[in-house]
Amino acid sequence: MTLGRSCIRLCVIAVAMQASSAFAEVFQFPALHASQPADPEQALLTDYNQVAVIYGSADIGAFSPAIEAFQQNNPQVGIEYHQLQTLEMYDMTIKERASGAANADLIISSSMDLQMKLANDGYAIAHQSTQTDALPNWARWRNEAFAVTQEPAVIAYNREFFRENELEPPRTREAFLELLRANDDLLSEKVTTYDIERSGVGFLFLARDERFFPGIWDFIRQLGQSKVKLYSNTSPMLEKIADGQVVLGYNLLGSYAETFSHRTPNLGVILPDDFIVVYSRIAIIPRGARNPNLGARFLDYMLSIEGQTVLQDAGNFNPVRADVPQSPFSSLIFDRYGERVRSFPVGPGLLVYLDQAKRQRFIRRWQDALLNRR
Incomplete structure (x- = not known):
């Protein structure tokens, strides 16, 4: 289903958020089927009619097919997708935790270094499943940070x-x-x-x-x-x-x-x-998640063969798992150019890019070089 058709069905809404994330957009994906278990108490213990909140940096047009495919398998789960800049996402996660507010259920960011810092600083909870176990070693760290794409x-x-x-x-x-x-x-x-x-x-x-x-x-x-x-x-x-x-x-x-x-x-x-x-988009389940079980379920779907295939086919997000059939674009990168690929393993090595002294020296050198104009 295309995003255009989704807009009609899902009533996608763009809203201005608090000042710290004024440029964020929120997209609502209501559950496909609202239902109620026979035992009302069971409703409190299950994911019936719950909403998974996801913070992500991926454009909604590229990412919505993965959300829609997930909902086909989980029709009673709604999705609230917050499209954010990566630094906003990082700052919001820290501020929410400090204030005691609930975090998102899953955070998926293209800033590998910022995600790794959140995990390294104790802002992520561990999750292990058959899907996370299927990842290559370079794509996961302590079962807390997971690469979900290669781009x-x-x-x-x-x-x-x-x-x-x-x-x-x-x-x-x-x-x-x-x-x-x-x-x-x-x-x-x-x-x-x-x-x-x-x-x-x-x-x-x-x-x-x-x-x-x-x-x-x-x-x-x-x-x-x-x-x-x-x-x-x-x-x-x-x-x-x-x-x-x-x-x-x-x-x-x-x-x-x-x-x-x-x-x-x-x-x-x-x-x-x-x-x-x-590089890879990294996903974490934040320690203050509203519904960490829903975050884990969505993460497992993205890492499944089906989810990785949807991400690849709909958004050209190349798969991380070796057992997912490659698209022509993915095959070109990793088969034809394999020895010339320079990737980023998921791990503490990414934190070197956040060393403030080194980062500032690098940015100053970049600024000086750019300003050398006629």
Whole structure:
């Protein structure tokens, strides 16, 4: 079922929340079948007509098929999905716990480092099941933090612009740099990437680039000279590339880019030939969850073969489990480019990206490089 059809059935509502999350949206997915057990006391002990509250950073258009598929298997469970920026999600979780307010039942964030900090600092409860046991070792930590997707950073470009200007889209970072140098006037104000001060995943992608691409700071200086446009979300970058407001994007989220390209043929998507940075969305069940059993049930569905397949087929969220049949996009990444994949294992190693002194030095260097303009 598409999101458009869901809007009619589910009465999806966008609302402004408290000041700390003024840009959040809440989407309501009522239970498909309201029912009551014969014994009224049993209703208090079961999940009849309960609502699972999920905080997530994934766009509702990409994530709603997983919610709808879950409800087909759990028709008496409603879903309340809060679409949030990752830092908002992190701050809300801490503030809710400090005030004694109930947390969400499940938190799914693209900021691996922030999720890992929540788990490491005691904000997650353990959950073990046949589905979590099916994950590879790198994808879970202490049965408290779980990778649910694998998503690459890609290059995106406007096919018409490159064709009309007889340009070859870049397939490596070095080629990207040389393209900008050789076409400085033509591409000025026509390139986009993440604002790493506002985007957690953008920061992670660039930090990984620094480790594996020796020319990264020359690359960033050239982006600055080309007057790069910075955004905190992937979707507006893809839209602007497709309609020609900008024509080239770096380190964009591959799951969204691949989905967008299917309905917008003018958007080209490239997996870099030199290496591919792959990150994962991490899910935790917060210690103050309203209904942790519902959070665990939704988590288990996402990690099941069926759930992983839905995530892959509907949103190009590549599966974590090895026993899920791969889509052509997923197979291309992990079979053809396998040795060139640079991923992030789930574990305390992610906390290095939150070391405030190191983070500030990295951001200052990024700022200095970008400001080196003509």
